[in-house]
Amino acid sequence: MNSLEAESTASDESPDPSSHANNVYDIADTGDTEDQWLEEEDDDDMDFQTTTADDSEDVDFFETTEGDVEFQGTDADDGLNSVELDFTANDNEEPEEDDNETETPNTQPSNTGHAPAGRLQVTHSQIMRLFGHAGLRDLFTTHRGSGILVGEDDEVDDGYGGTRRRRRTRDRRGQYPPVPSEEGKKLMATGTFGQNGHYEDKLRKRKERLATRLMYRELGTQADTPRRTDRLMSQGLIPASSADTIIHYNARCYSGQFSDDGNFFFSCAQDFKVRMYDTSNPYKWKYYKTAIYPYGQWTITDASLSPDNKYLAYSSIRSIVCLASTDPTLSSESPLFLDFSATDQSNQRRQFGGGSSHFGIWSIRFSGDGREVVAGTSDHSVYVYDIETKRSILRIPGHTEDVNAVCFGDNSSPHILYSGSDDTLIKVWDRRSMGDSREAGVFMGHTEGLTYVDSKGDGRYVLSNGKDQTMKLWDLRKMMPTEKASRLDPARYSTGFDYRFLQYPDAEYEPHPHDCSLVTFRGHRVLKTLIRCHFSPPGSTDSRYVYSGSEDGSVYVYNMDATLAGKIDVNKATHHSRPKDPDFYTHSYEMRTNRNPDAWKTCVRDASWHPNAPVVAATSWNGWGMSTGTCTTHSWNDGAEDDEGEPRMGLRVNQRLEEDEDLYDHPRRGNRQSQFRSRLRSRMVRATDDDDEEAW
Secondary structure (H helix, E strand, O other), rough: OOOOOOOOOOOOOOOHHHHHOOOOOOOOOOOOOOOOOOOOOOOOOOOOOOOOOOHHOOOOOOOOOOOOOOOOOOOOOHHHOOOOOHHHHOOOOOOOOOOOOOOOOOOOOOOOOOOOOOOOOOOHHHHHHHOOHHHHHHOOOOHHHOOOOOOOOOOEEEOOOEEEOOOOOOOOOOOOOOOOOOOHHHHHHHHHOOOOOOOOOOOOOOOOOOOHHHHHHHHHOOOOHHHHHHHHHHHHOOOOOOOEEEEEOOOOOOEEEEOOOOOEEEEEEEOOOOEEEEOOOOOOOEEEEEEEEEOOOOOEEEEEEEOOOOOOEEEEEOOOEEEEEOOOOOOOOOOOOEOOOOOOOOHHOOOOHOOOOOEEEEEEOOOOOOOOOEEOOOOOOOOEEEOOOOEEEEOOOOOOEEEEEEEEEEOOEEEEEEEEEOOOEEEEEEOOOOOOOOOOEEEEOOOOOOEEEEEOOEEOOOOOOEEEOOOEEEEHHOEEOOOHHHHOOOOHOOOOOOOOOOOOOHOOOOOOOOOOEEEEEOOOOOOOOOOOOOEEEEEHHHHHHHEEOOOOOOOEEEOOOEEEEEEEEEEHHHOOOOOOOOOOOOOHHHHOOOOOOOOOOEEEEEEEEEOOOOOEEEEEEEEOOOOOOOEEEEEEEOOOOOOOOOOOOOOOOOOOOEEEEEEEEOOOOOOOHHHHHOOOOOOOOOOOOOOOHOOO
């Protein structure tokens, strides 16, 4: 058999897709000489000459079945016995200078049984079809870093120096689950997710307005109990797109959540600061305090409030979590550092500089009793940290990719854990039965990585967001057993879609053949960042909805049957809500992904529904080129465009809730110092004081 010599080159930059798509070889017939492979050179011509007409027969080495798509390479004994190729190098031929035009050679066989020499472009897929050898297939598939993805008969250029895999489908392409979902309708009728209302107008089938429900409740003419009437009224109060208040930050905002009692709100920004607000009056917030993450990496990735609202834990892409008090009288300059890499008390380091950073933390959550913190990390693991003993008491290396989201399954118990990863799986962990270090079960159904996982808190229902542009509802009783999940390879159902720079090709979506979810929600866009989703609270909505942020600048609110209940357009509410910086610099992230990178754009990364009032706080990347951030409050206003009360709608304030005239584009502004203070900054500078907002 011929000897093969493969030469691979590594580069710090992304490889040129053209270098993998079209490779040119010099091939000529040398009679009885030994076959040789030539080293690959850019823009080289090649001469291809077949042996006989029978040898050029096309052999199909691919075998596809419906549902499961897998590359099937033909063994050498079966596919190469009748193939004899003679190769030699033509060192005298000069490479063609102009590679913009390519002549197509005449490859029709002559009367002598040989094809005339000519130039032919051969792709990696064609090479694999020619040889069909499992060893060669493995050789190419293991070099994913070079942008070569072998295993399908077509490669798709991702536009950023590589190729991604395209699944071969026959008749299941683009088949999304039906809407409305029949399973979701059953859930809506159980009473677990709100109440189904009744029509009073039997002829026109009109739903009751709030004023009508209030009148019937006061008159006592309805057959429903007052409690059920109150629930029906509350679940219909979906906040509007008009913003009550727009809080502007000089850095991107990554997350923001209300406390369980609704008296507290925090927002995390890319300037490594966590701002805390008093929201006991959900319509009139008060600035509380600011906590800092010293020497953070890239951004604050997540934060979690203790059940008693006394402590706030927040993380960055490091192995250390900061724990700060929410008491405004106490300083937040020196938070307590929780080193998740410390496995015993002797290794715990009190000073920040001694911590290890061999992994970063993407997600954290307090347990229901406030004694433990669970974290999902970049080393494909789940950590459980005990605050009292100051050490990690459990590490679960249960995934093959980054763990982007974690949560506890039950608010009253710390035993059940959920973890969502880029390996497309949600795994269920029962700490009471982990002797074999295996998960209790698996939720399989997403075809791309997970961005967020949220638990309803009842130990039964779970919600997840995925990069396949779907949000899914799961039931713990219908999870996939570990034995079955271990026999499946989740990578076979994924395309490796890069959600940061690409638009998801809906036409190529293929449903997961082993999907065990209850309901699939579609319409929002999970792009650019790890966008989050949540259950609506039981107090203000009777747990009627699920909602998610979106890359298109909106908050999508869904009924449990996957129909759209409402949409909060944050982009429309905040459009041009602050002047553009004359020295504006577009981040390279936006320059690579948009034709007009310096335009006003909004990406809602997180949203939080107030537990006792019809108010939603949306935390967004928002501004010119999405280089800054906002936190906007939206309340139910019965469709009114404006509110006659105070404060007026659309009020623009800074991060300390102070009304700033610099946020308005005044034509008479001529003060150079005022212009300097209001500039939008995409390059952050370290602040010297935790409350010195002007230092950014």
